[in-house]
Amino acid sequence: MNPLSFQVVSRSQKCRRAKLVREQRTVSQHKLKFGAFYISALDISTANVMQSLAQEIKSFSKANLxxxxxxxxxxxxxxxxxxxxxxxxxxxxxxxxxxxxxxxxxDNNWDLQVGYIKPYLLLGSQDAAHDFGTLRKYKVTHILNVAYGVENAFPDLFIYKTLSILDVPDTDIISHIEECAQFIDQAKAEKGVVLVHCNSGVSRSVSVVIGYLMLKENQPFGDMFALVKSARPASCPNPGFMQQLKNFRPQDATQANGLGHD
CATH class of the missing domain: 2.20.25 (N-terminal domain of TfIIb)
Incomplete structure (x- = not known):
């Protein structure tokens, strides 16, 4: 057996192979040239944009601002x-x-109007609670502060109780009535006079006083609200407090906590 094998290639086949190689080289060269051209064009375009931007910045005048x-x-x-x-x-x-x-x-005007609810119970704003002349005029001995972030002005001269209550409809104002009632009753038992105040004396303090009266006198909301409104015309609890007071059942609280009438 002959170890060598020979392949006979005709002249026409050689020509076709040579032509195919030349075409492949030409395509590769075109690709390289096209790639080089593309990169070069991108660089030139970026350079032109940057140069144009630099010229605009240099020529910009502050007068155009x-x-x-x-x-x-x-x-x-x-x-x-x-x-x-x-x-x-x-x-x-x-x-x-x-x-x-x-x-x-x-409103820069001081609100010194004090609502006379009972001989021992007054209602007002923080202005009244911070005015020494007003406190002396009404013979105040105790001060119930139900505002949020309002300091007590005369801690050495009066008996204070502070409950930080937010004036927002979602606040459970009824949950504070019992504690406030105990302080008011303390002032009454000591023959004193208690001023209940919040910030404006319109919502929180008014609600506490109405709740106290409903609890102690077992009267409906409408009657007690009218009484407080007549003493302090600015009275206007927020809608949430109004609804809570309308739903308040003093007899239930009295039975649960042992709080009696006056």
Whole structure:
């Protein structure tokens, strides 16, 4: 057996193979050239954009900037306008007509009106509780503070009880009635006078006093609310407190806690 094997290739086959190799080389060269062209075009495009941006920045004038102002409304309701002029800021107070003004506006007038509920029970705002002349005028000896974050002004001169109650409808105001009633009864037993106050003397303190009267006199909400409203016209518990007081059953609380009538 012959160890060598020979393959006979015709001239035409050689020509076809040579042509195929040349075509493959040509395609590869075109791909390389196209890739080089693509990368080069991308670099040139990026360079042009950066150069254009740099020219725009250099040619930009501050005179083309629009002047802006900032309006600020403080917690007191005061409105001011801040305007930059050069490197300094100019602050001017904005005048708002009463008919166009809206939002929170601070009332700087002191509310010293005190609601006379019983000879031993008064109702008012924190202003009354912080005014020594008013406290002396009404012979106050005890102060029930049901506000949140309001300090007691004269801790060495009066007997205080503080309950931090939030004036929000979800607050369970009824759960505080018993504790408040005990303090009010303490003042009464000591022949004293207790002032019940919150912040504005409108919602929390009013609700506590109404609840106390309902508990002690076993009277319905409507009658006790009318009594308190006549003593302090500003009385207006929030909707949540109103509903809780309407649903309040003093007889149930009396039986559960042993609290009797006056």
């Amino acid at each position: 629009r002047k802006q102002c900032t309006r600020v409304t403080t917690l007191s309701g005061r409105r001011i306008i801040e305007t930059w002029k050069g490197s300094t800021v100019q602050v001017v107070e904005e005048t708002v007509q009463p008919e166009t003004a809206c939002g929170y506006v601070q």
